[in-house]
Each structure stands twice: as structure tokens, then as C-alpha cells.
Amino acid sequence: MAESKAPDSTRRSEKSRRAIYAAALSLVGEAGYAKTTIEGIAARAGVGKxxxxxxxxxxxxxxxxxFLDLGEQAAEAAGGGAYEIPDTGDLAADLKLVLRATVDELNDPAFxxxxxALAAEGIVDAAIGAQYVEKLLExxxxxxxxxxxxxxxxGTVRDDIDPRTAMELLTGPILHRWLLRTLPLTHEYADALVDYALNGLAPRSSDE
Structure with missing residues (x-):
């Protein structure tokens, strides 16, 4: 008589977790965060609440x-490993590359x-906001x-600049335009931000 094996609870739990992830993301995309409920997630995932x-x-x-898992899955699909902004020696080109990718992600309905939803919830829920900053933004x-x-x-950036503040000059406007939805978020806009941040707004003399 063949020996029966006990169900693998680890595998079952992982399958349920994956189903819950997928259900949460799809419901938020379809119905919006306000109309997404634990009961709805459970029903779509086929688990008890x-x-x-x-x-x-x-x-x-x-x-x-x-959402964090979605990012990890995307990274694995792109080849895995820890992501870093490329260093080709051309700072402007490297920053434009990553900001264009950010524009694409923010315009992608899946993201x-x-x-x-998380940006809005993080404002009213301090715990979620802290986790969002720690695990994603930082x-x-x-x-x-x-x-x-x-x-x-x-030697291509001044020694006296604060890299964190400089980063905010690049990413802050992207998020501001995306949140307001008043103007299109495009690659051209991302490129302009890099040019403005690196070259400044003051007129240049003829010998520069």
C-alpha cells in the first residue's frame, strides 16, 4: 500500500500568499483602493478572510x-540582482535613463x-507611511x-552639493506632476528635469 504524504503546508501557504497578492493588486486596479476590501481580496484569492x-x-x-513583491518579480524578470543606476561616465545620460524608466513605471497601470493607493494611505496611516518610506522610497x-x-x-559634480537634496530636485517634480495629473508625464519632461538640475536656470555667458 502506497504511503500517503501529508500536505505540504509551506507550499500551500505560499500558493495562498501569491493568490492574495494577485487579488489585492487586481482589485485595486479595477475598483480603486476605497472599494477594495479584505473580504473582496479573500473571495478573489479563494481563501478565508x-x-x-x-x-x-x-x-x-x-x-x-x-506591491513590493511586484517590484521584486519585475527585477527578477529583468535579470535579477541588486539594481544600481548605471555609471557610464555620462551623468546626464545615466540620470535620464533612470528617470525615463520611472516615468514608464508610473504610467503603467499595473504600478x-x-x-x-499606498501614497494616499501613507498620509493617513502613519505605520503604513513609515513602511512605505523605509521599504520603497528610501x-x-x-x-x-x-x-x-x-x-x-x-569631479563631474561639485563637492559641496548634498546628493540627497540633488536627488529631490530630480524626482520631486516627477512625483508632483504624476500626483496632480494636470500635465502629461513624458520622457521629454524627464530629460528636461535632468538638464535643468545639472545645468541650472541662470543665463550662461558666451564663453561657457
């Missing part, structure tokens, strides 16, 4: 983890809906800081 509450305290916590900011410090070491 107590399963969700056992792992997460709120729908915002579910969405944050699902846009959960990003908007790691992204660090990429710019490292690239700008490398440019300082190479």
Missing part, C-alpha cells in the same frame, strides 16, 4: 507587501494604481545618492 488577517493587519498592509533614493556621490568623486 481569517487567513488574510492572520498574516496582515489591514488591506493597506496586504497591498504594500504585494500606477497601487502606488497612488532604497530608491539611495540609488540616486550613490550615483551622485560617484559623480562627485569623478
Amino acid at each position: 481569517q487567513t488574510i488577517y492572520r498574516w496582515w493587519p489591514s488591506k493597506a498592509a496586504v497591498l504594500l507587501e504585494a 500606477e494604481a497601487p502606488t497612488r 532604497p530608491q533614493a539611495a540609488l540616486y545618492v550613490r550615483r551622485l556621490r560617484a559623480a562627485q568623486e569623478a
